[in-house]
Amino acid sequence: MRTVAVSVVLIALSAIAVLTGLLPVSDVVHLWGRVWPILLFVTAITVVAELAAAAGVFTALARQVARGGRGRAWLLWLLVVAVAAISTVFLSLDTTAVLLTPVVVVLARQVGLNPLPFALTTVWMANTGSLLLPISNLTNLLAQQAMGDLPPAQFVALMWAAALVAMVLPMAVVFLLSRRSLLARYEPAARGRSSDPVLFWTTVAVLIVLIPLLVSGIPVWMPSTAAALVLAVAFLARQRTAVRLGLVPWRLLLFAAALFLFVAALQSAGLGAVLGRIAGQGESPLALLRLSLTGMLSANAVDNLPAYLALEPVAGSPVRLAALLIGVNVGPLITPWASLATLLWHQRLTAMDAGIRWRRYILLGAVVAPVTVVASTLALALTA
Structure with missing residues (x-):
């Protein structure tokens, strides 16, 4: 409900911006053309x-694992x-954070292991593993558009x-923190x-058919929509109760749409000029670090989606957009609200009585996020 309330407030503020002329209707139409x-x-x-x-499918995968x-x-x-990693790269970070987390928690409990290292693995991998393909993260799809609809193969070559x-x-940090429990033995589940x-x-x-189509260069909404329709028909024929309106992520869609509009209004109010001075210019390693760290701080201050949208105009080139993606994708490991996937992950853990304290999560993220963002940005600078 908090997400819905925040969305309604953001939409109301954006509507005021449109009515007062601060946000031109033409900008809203252009934005809709990008995001639908x-x-x-x-x-x-x-x-x-x-x-x-x-x-x-996920439960069977857990048994195989x-x-x-x-x-x-x-x-x-x-x-x-x-x-x-595979789930994040090919099915997006939300799939890993929301659907794989309960599977690995159940898996760990079934074999008598501490579930927290496995749960921390899913949420960190969901965020940090979402750089490789355009489909891995909503921010990547936006960046791909800003790069001139860069083909997936070229996106991979860059990232x-x-x-x-x-x-x-x-993942190295997770192992070091949990090495005692991860060096134990277990009895495989039945x-x-x-x-x-x-x-x-x-x-x-x-x-099997969908995954290669998602990286074929076809607009990703086409094969994913076709796959959803095929599965919906199959479930209607054999398990009708599974097909329900609740399958559609209404809150996520409302929240994303609200963020898109609100950031567009802020851009019209001059936010881009301020961020441009902070993020700097150029493609030297130091310039890319400046941009990626600005993205990391912005994502943890508000959320990675509006942080990306606000900083996109000051990025400009594909390499700078890649550095921005590092900041807003890898950086949101500190505050709970930096990534919607993190909030959803924590809700699943709490429902399973396997929650991690936010204080511990923030302290770990405050160490891991900056180091990972800096190292990833330097890797980009060396290979771009």
Whole structure:
């Protein structure tokens, strides 16, 4: 409800800006032209992920991971890291933070391990692992547009080194912090079966077809929408109750739309000029660090989405946009509100009685985020 209330306030303020002429209607129309494909993709991929979870795909994946760990907690954890990375890269950070987190918590409890290292892995990987592909994060899709609809292969060529550093460093910290529990042994969980094999294998087939299409260069809203429709039809035929309006992330969509409008209004009021002086110019390593750290601080002050939108005009070139993405994607590890995925992750943990105290989360993030942002930005500067 807090998200809805904040969204309503932001929309009201944006409406006042439009009515007073501060935010021209033409700017709103232009903004809508940019964001509707992105919002449609977010809706479709969320529906796909929710139905995949209902079909038991993530649970089956967890069982496979548990067996693959061969009784060694460190190997099990590395497999969870790999699954979280793949989930983030190909299905977006929200899928990892929201849907994979309950799976890994249940997995850890089933084999008698401390669930917190696994839960911390999912939320950190969800944020820091979201640099590699345009579909990995909403900010990436916006940046891809600003780069002139850069093809996915070229986006990867620009981001791969920074993405690799951003994924490895936080995971190394998780291992060091939890090395005692991760060096233990466990008994693999018993095998299980899907309640509806037809739905399970239909969903697996849809995902196998969908993932390559998401990186093919086709506008991502097209294959994701088609996949959501196919799965919805399959579930209507075999498990009708799973298809409900609640599958659509209404609060997330409202919040994103409100942020888009509000930041556009702030830009019209002169925010861009102020941020331009703070973020600086140029593509030297120091200039890129200045921009990425500005993005990190802005994301933790408000949220990564408005931080990106506010700083996008002062980025300019693909390399500077990449540095900005490092700041707003990798940087939101400190405050709870820096990333909506983090808030949703914490809600899932609390519901499962496996919550982590925000004080501890903030202290850990305050150490990990700046180091990772700096290292990833330097990797970008060396390879761009």
